[in-house]
Amino acid sequence: xxxxxxxxxxxxxxxxxxxxxxxxxxxxxxxxxxxxxxxxxxxxxxxxxxxxxxxxxxxxxxxxxxxxxxxxxxxxxxxxxxxxxxxxxxxxxxxxxxxxxxxxxxxxxxxxxxxxxxxxxxxxxxxxxxxxxxxxxxxxxxxxxxxxxxxxxxxxxxxxxxxxxxxxxxxxxxxxxxxxxxxxxxxxxxxxxxxxxxxxxxxxxxxxxxxxxxxxxxxxxxxxxxxxxxxxxxxxxxxxxxxxxxxxxxxxxxxxxxxxxxxxxxxxxxxxxxxxxxxxxxxxxxxxxxxxxxxxxxxxxxxxxxxxxxxxxxxxxx
Numbered sequence: 001x002x003x004x005x006x007x008x009x010x011x012x013x014x015x016x017x018x019x020x021x022x023x024x025x026x027x028x029x030x031x032x033x034x035x036x037x038x039x040x041x042x043x044x045x046x047x048x049x050x051x052x053x054x055x056x057x058x059x060x061x062x063x064x065x066x067x068x069x070x071x072x073x074x075x076x077x078x079x080x081x082x083x084x085x086x087x088x089x090x091x092x093x094x095x096x097x098x099x100x101x102x103x104x105x106x107x108x109x110x111x112x113x114x115x116x117x118x119x120x121x122x123x124x125x126x127x128x129x130x131x132x133x134x135x136x137x138x139x140x141x142x143x144x145x146x147x148x149x150x151x152x153x154x155x156x157x158x159x160x161x162x163x164x165x166x167x168x169x170x171x172x173x174x175x176x177x178x179x180x181x182x183x184x185x186x187x188x189x190x191x192x193x194x195x196x197x198x199x200x201x202x203x204x205x206x207x208x209x210x211x212x213x214x215x216x217x218x219x220x221x222x223x224x225x226x227x228x229x230x231x232x233x234x235x236x237x238x239x240x241x242x243x244x245x246x247x248x249x250x251x252x253x254x255x256x257x258x259x260x261x262x263x264x265x266x267x268x269x270x271x272x273x274x275x276x277x278x279x280x281x282x283x284x285x286x287x288x289x290x291x292x293x294x295x296x297x298x299x300x301x302x303x304x305x306x307x308x309x310x311x312x313x314x315x316x317x318x
Contacts, residue, residue, distance in 0.1 A: 004067030004103040010050045011061045018050040022065045059084045067103030089123040090149035090310040097158045100128030105284040115291025120299035120307045133158045135177040144184025149310045156195035156239035163206035166232040189305045190257045194240035196266035205233035220280035258304035265290045
């Protein structure tokens with residue numbers, strides 16, 4: 001399947017002033033097993049130009065295409081270009097699946113963690129990895145080594161879809177991931193979120209499959225045997241119960257952690273208004289709504305981690 005092609009975007013003071021098409025200078029074709037890969041060159045130019053910026057000194061924030069591999073070779077302009085000062089905003093690290101990666105929208109500012117960060121006034125580091133939110137230890141170590149004021153992890157759908165864990169292994173793996181994060185962030189608030197609704201697949205175990213439809217669309221769904229649930233297979237619905245259980249145990253032990261039910265971000269009541277184009281991933285409009293909901297539930301004044309309570313942990317070395 002072809003990869004996404006998003007746009008570059010430039011903002012000044014939070015206002016979008018220019019976008020630019022991403023020049024694809026090479027395409028990497030990877031076999032379904034990952035054992036073979038070939039590269040096809042398609043262009044000799046990699047220049048991305050923002051030609052309509054206002055005159056005078058200004059701070060420009062450039063967003064890179066979220067669904068493409070970018071090698072930044074140089075930054076230049078018709079006036080001196082220097083590194084901007086730090087924003088001073090609290091730093092939020094988020095880790096999740098393709099539903100946090102958000103490759104589908106054209107603009108990188110439509111990624112829901114970016115939407116949430118803009119609403120809450122946070123500086124987000126989005127570790128949304130399409131298909132790869134698997135509680136990998138190196139990801140936990142990377143989070144532990146990065147200064148942050150608040151951390152969120154949204155977990156479940158990739159593990160169920162790949163059938164990479166069962167009910168026996170999921171909970172200790174999640175505890176182990178959080179323990180590694182805590183080695184660098186012993187007191188930083190953590191929001192642990194479960195997955196949004198997967199219509200038609202919430203109560204069926206993995207592995208997942210893709211159905212190619214006659215109209216050119218696709219339908220993503222779990223394709224396991226429901227009889228395997230009694231043998232320990234993990235479903236998305238019972239993964240939410242396990243995630244909540246992990247949070248309850250750690251809260252009772254005195255940890256600064258809170259649970260966010262993914263169904264509050266997208267649940268059964270949203271099906272008619274926001275159908276999922278491929279039965280799994282939101283569209284641009286729904287990503288924006290998820291971003292608004294997450295900002296309110298997590299960072300609102302009555303939220304799990306109110307924005308007003310966040311200090312400047314990010315300026316310290318964990």
